[in-house]
Amino acid sequence: MYTIQGKGVSGGVANGPLCFYRRGDHDIAKHEIADTEAEKQRFESARQTAMEQLKALYEKAVAEVGEEGAELFEAHQMMLDDLDYVEGIQDLIDGEQVNAEYAVSQVAEQFAQMFASMDDSYMQARAADVKDISNRVIGILSGAVAGGIDSDVQVILAADDLAPSETVQLDKSKILGFITQGGSGNSHTAILARTMGIPAVIGTGDALREDYEGKTAWIDGETGELFVEADEITHERLSKKHAKQRAMKELMDQLKGKENVTIDGRKVMVYCNIGSPDDVDQVLANDGGGIGLFRSEFLYLQNNDYPTEEQQFQAYKTVAERMGGKRVIIRTLDIGADKQADYFQLAHEENPAMGLRAIRICLTRPEVFKTQLRALYRASAYGKIAIMFPMITSEWEVLEIKRICEGVKAELRKEEQPFDENIELGIMVETPAAVMMSDRLAKLVDFFSVGTNDLTQYTLATDRQGGNLDRFFDAHHPAVLRMIKMAADNAHKAGIWIGICGELGADISMTETFMALGVDELSVSPSAVLPLRSTIRSINTAENREKILEDLLK
Incomplete structure (x- = not known):
């Protein structure tokens, strides 16, 4: 068992696998490619995956904020389907025998500069859109994880710290608790944890190591402790604490409707x-x-x-x-x-x-x-x-x-x-x-x-x-x-x-x-x-x- 001590900033206990937040790599390396046809197919596969993701985001946005509020994701699909954009990437892969990630990044920059130089403010704003869809495709090509959580099950999310722009894009349904190396009790990670009603521990420093990825752990947001591969005594103690937590919630639920x-x-x-x-x-x-x-x-x-x-x-x-x-x-x-x-x-x-x-x-x-x-x-x-x-x-x-x-x-x-x-x-x-x-x-x-x-x-x-x-x-x-x-x-x-x-x-x-x-x-x-x-x-x-x-x- 490994015990890591931090500072608890959102109470409660949870048990699950540790998963480290994955950020996309913004430094796109250039590689020479021998089989350009295979590379173009690799790009096309990533483009289709991105299209499916945008369709899902569109449908989610329609359900939450209506069709007009979801227009952005529809516009992104159209841009991703633009013939000049697609052919520009394919031609660069063919002509310079480069990897798809590099070709997408270069064409994205060209299109962004073109939009930014236009007089019309609406068209200028499309520079950010083309970068956004291109980053999505590059992320798929490079194996980056959408939303930073590479897991199909609920996890205790670990990170050095999370910026507000990162916390807002997390798939919250996958998170049992947070643990970070840095941060403060007033960080947006802590505030998000309290909003969700899940435990959070900050300030663990270097004790929180990435080689704990995937290991089963208990997090205690009251004491600020993380137990990786907990022994039987610790597991039993925290299981009882978790049961008391559930019982207290049931007791609190009786106050619903009261003044x-x-x-x-x-x-x-x-x-x-x-x-x-x-x-x-x-x-x-x-x-x-x-x-x-x-x-x-x-x-x-x-x-x-x-x-x-x-x-x-x-x-x-x-x-x-x-x-x-x-x-x-x-x-x-x-x-x-x-x-x-x-x-x-x-x-x-x-x-x-x-x-x-x-x-x-x-x-x-x-x-x-x-x-x-x-x-x-x-x-x-x-x-x-x-x-x-x-x-x-x-x-x-x-x-x-x-x-x-x-x-x-x-x-x-x-x-x-x-x-x-x-x-x-x-x-x-x-x-x-x-x-x-x-x-x-x-x-x-x-x-x-x-x-x-x-x-x-x-x-x-x-x-x-x-x-x-x-x-x-x-x-x-x-x-x-x-x-x-x-x-x-x-x-x-x-x-x-x-x-x-x-x-x-x-x-x-x-x-x-x-x-x-x-x-x-x-x-x-x-x-x-x-x-x-x-x-x-x-x-x-x-x-x-x-x-x-x-x-x-x-």
């Missing part, structure tokens, strides 16, 4: 955080009262070009309809910092967490912002959508946002597009500036939502992604809690509600404190809803409020 209300009658909204329309299944399965944070940036991260208004509209509409009239708070794109999409072509920044990100991108690229807002307003006709804006620091930002929103609404009225005229607008409180200005900001919006991860990062000057800074990244720090109280007090003075949508909202050791601070809503991973409901129902807010506030403010 989130304290012993003294204080009602709390318990909502869910999601990253895609797929996550709604988990929200409904766990009896979430609404969606407090839909991270819309993941629609951007899974694309190779800016998602169209129609693509976004279909995604937002799907979520709104499936939630059946419950509030769905959609955060406008939070690209930047650790969430990078190449087609945004953001300049390198020494300190990206404080750079051009989130609302700053939206206000400097209003055409991108307006496309998203149009999709959001259109989708509001199909459910109770609210819009939330991240990284706010000043009044002028909110006033400019509202001016742009009014322009979008005027356009939609002129086009006779239906939308909710009374859609709620809120802001993320995740900077000290937003807290200090919360008395004025509260008069401009309908709600606040505290992003505790970033608020902690900016308040304590501690990088939330820095794995070696975990002991300094303290979301329980009195400075952070005092800021939440200040924002809550100012929200209530202005007659608006305040929630928490950061990971701290699911920390049941803090639930009573949040009630004392005046928090009205907690938005958490779907798997945390029922345990949080159980805690809320056991609290007497009136009994301990004064003491909690006295300890915090003394």
